[in-house]
């Protein structure tokens with residue numbers, strides 16, 4: 001018998017005689033006396049009466065059980081899922097000029113009809129099932145509404161039942177567009193970033209076509225319009241770790257803006273910016289204040305939203321809501337069929353790499369080249385990083401975002417909950433205790 005590698009173990013906040021144990025692979029959870037914890041998990045005395053139960057829950061495993069191999073099997077299975085989903089950039093142009101945009105510096109061009117036709121052919125050839133999801137992306141995707149309509153109509157003619165998720169700054173959305181999307185897509189959701197209030201919002205976005213004074217109101221009104229039509233709307237609040245105090249104020253203000261509208265369709269969440277300066281790295285924060293992401297999580301909870309929008313009901317939903325849910329892969333883009341199609345038809349394994357031709361892995365004209373080195377990084381199911389191999393969060397993180405590693409090396413590789421995992425387990429325990 002040996003101790004599982006995948007345990008978060010921590011003293012209970014208000015009762016240091018109790019230890020909380022969460023298994024990041026099996027999602028099993030126990031609270032036990034500290035004395036018992038020490039005997040089993042520190043002294044490795046496996047003769048205690050609850051050892052069999054702990055073994056069943058995955059906290060203890062057989063000596064010859066290879067936990068890393070079991071996890072790899074899960075990845076192999078998960079990553080072979082033939083997901084019918086693409087990210088589609090209708091344009092790399094944008095009417096905003098955010099300082100933090102990862103597409104800063106790339107060439108700006110809209111998708112032409114010729115590229116759209118090749119995209120449609122590429123989709124028809126590679127996605128045989130009738131249900132198909134498009135993540136509309138840009139630049140600002142609504143700047144090329146005509147091409148969205150064209151692709152939508154052609155795919156529907158070809159028999160697809162379409163699901164759409166639209167990542168937009170929200171400034172160009174009109175009632176007519178919304179009516180069109182609701183009519184054409186069997187499921188529709190939006191992601192809109194709002195990271196300041198009033199004129200300050202306008203100054204961050206620096207729209208070329210909207211006065212800084214008017215931009216905020218326009219976007220808030222458009223989010224309200226989505227909520228009034230019961231469209232799932234994710235409002236993303238980007239924040240720099242050092243500016244967490246301001247981000248919390250913005251969060252609370254934003255929630256007020258949407259009062260009186262359908263809040264069951266709304267999800268506001270904090271998204272730490274991947275800035276390159278040392279103390280802005282959220283998984284490796286060394287400042288004096290409480291960890292910025294923990295502050296964000298606490299604010300989110302006290303305001304009634306969980307850390308992640310739960311995908312499941314009940315206890316599993318709660319685990320997910322605290323960011324403690326295991327995953328079959330680091331992200332959906334590692335699955336075989338997920339791809340991002342640039343406005344010029346270039347294929348990338350992730351939208352974060354768009355416009356950087358050195359990371360391309362094919363085109364809609366010629367298809368994916370599967371022996372391309374970037375494609376292979378995404379499709380590799382083996383964990384090669386020695387630190388990951390020993391990490392208790394591996395079932396949740398699965399080695400982290402592949403694009404992040406390609407772009408920034410290992411500096412920002414770790415999961416955002418890495419430094420706050422014990423606090424999250426305590427918060428999770430408090431929530432389940434309320435239900436007991």
Ligand code: SF4
Pocket residue numbers: 330331332333350351352401402403404
């Ligand atoms: S940025 Fe990272 S986590 Fe997000 S889709 Fe791309 S590879 Fe996946």
Ligand code: SF4
Pocket residue numbers: 385387388389391392393394397398399400413414415418
């Ligand atoms: S990237 Fe970091 S948090 Fe994720 S598994 Fe590897 S060591 Fe753990």
